[in-house]
Amino acid sequence: MPEMNGFSGISPEDKERLALTGINTDSMEGRAGSFLLVNDHILHAGSQTEGVEVLMIEKALEKYEWLKDYCWKIVPADKDQYTKYVADHPQRGYVIIAHKGAKTTFPLQSCMFMQGDTIQTVHNIVIAEEGAEVHLIAGCASSLKTKEGAHYGINEIYVGKNAKVTSTMIHTWGEEIEVFPRTATVVEEGGTFLSNYVCMRPTKMVQMYPTAYLKGEGAVARFSSVIVAGTGSHIDAGSRAILQAPNTSAELITRAITNGGTIISRGAIVAEVPQTKGHIECRGLILKDGVMHAIPEIDGRVVDIELSHEAAVGKIARDEIEYLMARGLSEEEATATIIRGFLDVRIEGLPDVLQKQIENAIDSADHGF
Amino acid sequence: MLEIENLHVEVGGREVLHGISLTVPDGQTHVLLGPNGSGKTTLLRTIMGFASSKVTSGKIIFNGVDVTHKPVHERAKLGMGIMFQRPPTISGLKLGKFITATNKIDEARIPQIIEKLHMTKFLDRDVNAGFSGGEIKRSEILQLTVQNPSFVMLDEPESGVDVENMALLGNAAASLLEKEIHMKSRTKSGLIITHTGYILDYLEADLGYVLIDGSLQCSGNPREILKSVKTSGYKDCIACRK
Known part of the structure; x- marks a missing residue:
């Protein structure tokens, strides 16, 4: 099993933070490939899976002429100040190409790590060709020593015919970090895209x-x-699906808890053609002072579509707490159990190892409630 | 085991129980009868310590300890247990995991109890999520069995239950109350709310009470009370008070 390069300079405490994001720092065991970016330096890029390439974007653009047709295509370079900033800087990031029919058993891990006060820019491209299947863990973290900084990340994901891409992004940033990911995905005929986002740290x-x-x-x-x-966190996170072909469907599910911070949970599904389906579900809890603003939008433009949304913001029901207490749990245990259950979003089709990672992230945040 | 002294209880600012006094000795099971809205569930909820039932005066003594103002989980730890009539759904908490976390009996016994109550396929489901009436009761009695309380409160165990489930429940409740051993050796006690009395086909009760408008109207042989209620309803009880 090859060793990972680049982690030797990272302190044990920071390695622990990386572990929280699902990143293996010691060996490649259980991972199909890896990419490590520390500040602006790419320290590791490689794949152990046949038919799957993990390349630095600079090299990938040299290697494959056609790749330029996938670069800045679905996230336009002039979209906003953040995309412009990334486009104006040397391109750093990865290109993952899962060639036709290639499948990864284990997830590919990509790690964006920030040390020192800086603006980190990344531009990643993922291409799953026809029938390919890739699972990605994107762990984003900052060093405990990083006092302030920003991360601008561009992600362009192409899911080919009958291909499947799952992307699980776990954020472990610091209290003074600002993060502006800009991500777009195109899914072709019969393709599946599952995107999971976990952010439980300030x-x-x-x-x-x-x-x-x-x-x-x-x-x-x-x-x-x-x-x-x-407290002090401002999370404005949403997701949007544009249904542009018959029999396409989208589901946007959010579980959000504010412990004093602000959450703006957006969701939008646009049905542009008939025979399409979409559902948005957002459930929020306000545990103490904080703001939980859910903005679900459904936008149907033709006949023969089914779009729905449900959003609820509330508190932990007293009767649920007392129910568990009647079985012997203390109030704190009962509350933590209910929160743990509230956050437990079972994601169909997600490999166990990724589901476990999400559960670990939830468990590790449990003590904070 | 349980002594209640002159208990006054408010729910939502309105007095619902007006000076209830009763005693359930070790090893005895008592039955609470009364029309809808008379305060039976409130009495059980007050004994368990739920916040919506506010004790304004009086005492609840459990095994010599004044628990009147103790939190719910401390009462549970002291040995109280309750079967809810309409328990909430706990999303994301699997029944199997919950059973393991709250278990107080020999682990080796659990699989057999689960099987007996036909609950095997529910272990991977969220607690009470989409359970039918009978499934909820079986889930409740399963939770109570592993919790193994010394004082068992059952809130209408028969409601929403078909004949087959009634037998499962009745037998499980009897076992929980140690009805299979001789009354002299029994230590567990119970207080059961029943409308139909079906539960008495599976376990004997020692005393019955009639609760009318938040006051205990009378007490006596539970079967006799039930028979009279079945014949003429509660109107005689109400008249008797007047």
Whole structure:
């Protein structure tokens, strides 16, 4: 099993933070490939799976002429100040290409790590060709020593015909970090895109609204987000699906808890053609002072579509707490159990190892309630 | 085991129980009868310590300890247990995990109890999520069995239950109350709310009470009270008070 390069300079405490994001720092065991970016330096890029390439974007663009047709195509370079900033800087990031029919058993891990006060820019491209299947863990973290900084990340994801991409992003940023991911996905005929986002650690600001374009017949997208915002955190996170072919469907699921921070949970599904389906579900809890603002939007433009949304913001029901207490749990244990259950979003089709990672992230945040 | 002295209880600012006094000795099971809205569930909820039932005066003594103002989980730890009539759904908490976390009996016994109550396929489901009436009761009695309380409160165990489930429940409740051993050796006690009395086909009760408008109207042989209620309803009880 090859060793990972680049982690030797990272302190044990920071390695622990990386572990929280699902990143293996010691060996490649249980991972199909890895990419490690520390500040602006790419320390590791490689794949152990046949038919799957993990390349630095600079090299990938040299290697494959055609790749330029996938670069800045679904996230336009002039979209906003953040995309412009990234486009104006040397391109750093990874390109993952899962060639036709290639499948990874284990997830590919990509790690964006920030040390020192800086602006980190990344531009990643994921291409799953026809029938390919890739699972990604994107762990984003900052060093405990990082006092302030920003992360601008561009992600362009292409899910080919009958291909499947799952992307699980776990954020472990610091209290003074601002994060602006800009992500778009195109899903072709029969393709599946599952996107999971977990953010349970204090972060000054997250602002993102990834969009999936379901272009091919029968394409499916599912976004699941688990967000906990403590005092000082401002999380403006949403997801959007544009249904552009018959029999496409999208589901956007969010579980959000504010412990004193602000959460703006957006969700939008646009049905542009008939025979499409979409559902948005957002459930929020306000545990103490904080703001939970849910903005679900459904936008149907033709006949023969089914779009729905449900959003609820509330508190932990007293009768649920007392029910568990009647079985012998203390009030704190009962509350933690209910919160743990509230955040438990079972994601269909997610490999066990990724589901476990999400559960670990939830468990590790448990003591904070 | 349980002594209640002159208990006054408010729910939502309105007095619902007006000076209830009763004693349930060790090893005895008592039955609480009364029309809808008379305060039976409130009495059980007050004994268990739920916040919506506010004790304004009086005492609840459990095994010599004044628990009147103790939190719910401390009462549970002291040995109280309750079967809810309409328990809430706990999303994300699997029944199997919950059973393991609250278990107080020999672990080796659990699989057999689960099987007996036909609950095997529910262990991977969220507690009470989409359970039918009978399934809820079986889940409740299963939870109570592993919790193994010394004082068992059952709130209408028969409601929403078909004949087959009634037998499962009745037998499980009898076992929980140690009805299979001789009354002299029995230590567990119970207080059961029943409308139909079906539960008495599976376990004998020692004393019955009639609760009318938040006051205990009378007490006596539970079967006799039930028979009279079945014949003429509660109107005689109400008239008797006047």
